[in-house]
Amino acid sequence: MLAAALLFAVLPGSSPLVADPSLPLVYVDRDDFVVDTSCRLELAPSLTEIIDTKQDGFIRVVGHNIEVDASALTLKGQGGIGVRVLADGVRWHGGNLAGFAVGLKASGIDFNLSQLALTSCDVGLQITGERFAGSSLLIEDGDVGLEALEANGGKLQTSLIHRMGKFGIHLDGSDEWQIHANAIASIYGTDQAAGVGLTGSGRNHSIRGNTIDRTEYGIWMDTGDVHLGLKMTQDAKERGLVWPPPDEEIALFKGQGFQNLMLTENLIRDHRQEAIWLRGVADVDMFGNQCVGPGPGMSLQFAEGIQSSQNYFVNNRPQSMMLQDCGVSRIDASTFEGDRSGVVVQNSTDVDELPPWAWAHLRPSNCSVTDCSFNSFELALDFGTGPGEVRLGGNQFEMCDRSLRTTGATSISVASGDTELSPPKELMLSAPNLENDDGSKRIVQNKRPWNGVDPILIRGTEAPGFLQFQPSGQWESALDFTFEGEAEVVQNPDQDRITIRAVEKDRFERWQLETKDQSFSGVLSRGWWKGFMWKYSADPVTETEAWRDEAELGWTYQCREPNLDFGRMAPGELHGIFPVIRNAGLPSDGFGLICEAERWLPAGTWTLTVEANDGVRVRIDDTLVIDAWEGPTQQVFTHQIKVKQETVHRFAVEWYERTGIAYLRVMLKPQSE
Structure with a gap:
């Protein structure tokens, strides 16, 4: 507060206006x-x-x-x-x-x-x-x-908007707004919560110099299925009508969506989803924005006339910028720092499948990337499915595993003679500071950020097979809650904490805790994954059996869950690594891991999620379910397990790091999670 x-x-x-003290008192x-x-x-x-x-x-x-x-x-x-x-x-x-x-x-x-x-x-x-x-x-x-709401010509500046469950600022069907130098913080509680959200149509907006902290989305613009013509598309196909529609019907979408937008000098940080998400936009200038993860940086779908220059992207996962089914765009003089993908361009929708808005606005796909700096990526530039033209020039790549990949029908040429993009005149306002706020825990109550006063349960100590909640705020009566699941709950006699703990070893135990205004759920397990980590000499792809044989000569390794994010560090440098590995002297490149675990799974549907760099294989009960052995793919792999009645299953993971960035993430959760 x-x-x-x-x-x-x-x-x-x-x-601000200063009122006249001579005004009559009423x-x-x-x-x-x-x-x-x-x-x-x-x-x-x-x-x-x-x-x-x-x-x-x-x-x-x-x-x-x-x-x-x-x-x-x-x-x-x-x-x-x-x-x-x-x-x-x-x-x-x-x-x-x-x-x-x-x-x-x-x-x-x-x-x-x-x-x-x-x-x-x-x-x-x-x-x-x-x-x-x-x-x-x-x-x-x-x-x-x-x-x-359909209000034009508005202005909001030097204001502070704090703890909202849906939008800090929401413009719907409005034109010519200036959103300048505001501080917008702690906007979460619903899936599409955003610091600044625009819906319907709008034009000539200026969003400049704002600080946007702790949100789901930073700036979110979506013209919607109606304005894009997606519902019209679906209806036409269901009725067997000719598609694409005739020119006179396409012309109806010329004025739809968002047009002539300026997004400059905004600082967006601690966002879970995109810092900037744009869908159905034309003629957008983006200069000097800073997008500081951990969510994706910027995503554009059905966008035309994009000019992006002097922007800074850091720690954005899984990519810094995504252009999907876009027309002409230019990315210039920007800095990208991360660990997954830098700029991703995909034109995956067949031209005959595009909605009428795209037919009315988009030119043939042409993306230029010039004078940009890419640092510490698995893959800096990824031009994927679909046709299009890409122009490259003057880019610098440092510590990137791969600088460029093309998998579609993209035509690549060298950019030369492009005019320099000029930023707008500097904004002379500055956003106010938010003081005495700790929003790092993202505590939600009634689909809004917690206000710091109302009675609430807050997650406390967490450990393998063990979790505590502590009451906070102004409680007027005894704790009232309900609990379900295979795990057990223990309430302290002083009612100053609630403890949930796994009962049996090597068993996944679900739990659900509910109060009047909150609902929590999860899975606990007291088991260990056990195996070996070693510096290999046999090639894991061409000499797989010899590579496996080396494992038993390696260092003993165990963990509660294989969730290892090494980056470019050696294993011993990772915080919390198993003590034996900390002192093993393993290198940052050329090491491998084999580990196994047995778990009792309660009846239901479970989802196994795996991410890895470089190669990974996962087996369940000796059946290969995930195979990405020949190198990094920048993909997230999933596999569903349907359990009719509680049974024990054996999980085995093989993983290796060749060079560059290294990580392994293996998670198993019930489908409802």
Whole structure:
């Protein structure tokens, strides 16, 4: 929570309206309170309960061209709308609104808002009018911070939006917005939660200088199946109609989707999904953005006219940038640092299968990658399935296992004579700082980030076969929870923790813990994987049997689960590695691993997931189920196991590292996980 002193301070770069102290003081003393003239608002001392019975605004502003100083106003509601602005030319300064379904709803034109705090509202600020301007706002603990519905010409700057379950900012069917120098943090709780989300159609948006922290997606734009024409495509094929559609029908999609966008100087970090996800966009300029993992960097699908320059991507998995079924794009003077894939281009959809939006907007695929730096990738440039033209020039590759791979019908040429891409004029605003916030644990309650106050269970100590939860927040009664599964639960007599532990050795035991507002589930196991790790001399691909024979001369190895991310380190340098391996002196290249485990699997469907660099083989009960033995594939392999009744199964993994990046990840989970 921000310190109170920070709440109404003038944030850097902002220009809030300062109310005239000579304005008449008006006491808000009832529900359905109407403001029709310039004034200072304060809550009447006798007013203790607020219920918006008409669902049309506890306070309604109906006068035109008026100024409201609400610095001394604090409203706490129980649903409904806190403030409804119906007039044009209103200037509102200050105030605290909490507990409403919509904190403030504005449908008037030229509404200017500053220094307002909105807390614990489902939607903090909802804009349906034209030319809104907001600055130095604090919006926290809700589903959506700011929502613009078919509202054009808006501006939000130097504001802080914090702990939202769906969107920090959501623009739907809106044009010409400036989202500049805002701090947006802890946006998670639902699968498609995003710091900035755009849906429907829109054009001429500028998203610049924002800091976006701890989200599912950073910036997410999806024009949707209707605007792309995917539903039209499906209907035409089901009815046996001619496809693609005639030109006059394709022309209907010319104005759909997102067009003329500028994404510059944004810092996006600690994102689980894409930092930037764009689908159905045309003419996008992206300059100076920083995408700092761990999720993918940037993904574009059905995009045309992309200019990306001077961007920085680091620690993005599984790739820094993905272009899928895109038209003309240029990637220039950018830096890519990672460990999986750098830039991936795929045109996997057959041209006759493209939706009408793509027919209306996309030119033949042409991607140029120039003057970029690629560092520490398995595969820096991956031009996959489908046709297209790629132009390369001036790129640098350092510590990359492979610089280039082509598997489709891509035509590659040397880029020369391209004009330099010029960034826009520097933004002179800076985003506010978020203080005293620890969102590293991503604690979710009621599909929103936890507000730090409400009673909740937080994961505590975790160890193989063992997990604890600790109550936090303001509990008014004894812990009330339900538990199911093969594992067992133990509650401490002082009720200061709940312990879940596996009962039997070498058995996967499922568990599910539920409270009023939370649900947890997982699998525990007390067993070990055991085997050998060694520096090999026989080639694992051409001399496999000799390679296996060397294993028994290697170093004894065991772990709870084969989840090893060496990067370019030697095995002994990996934190938490088995002590014998730590002192074995194994090299960073040319070592192998063979390990086995037996597990009792309860009835149900289980999914085995495997990632590896370099080669890997997995057997279950002597049956080969995953075979990627001849080298890295940048793929995630899965295999399903259907268990009719609880039985024991034997798992065996063979893996080797040849050179470069090394990792092995083997996970087994029930399908419901």
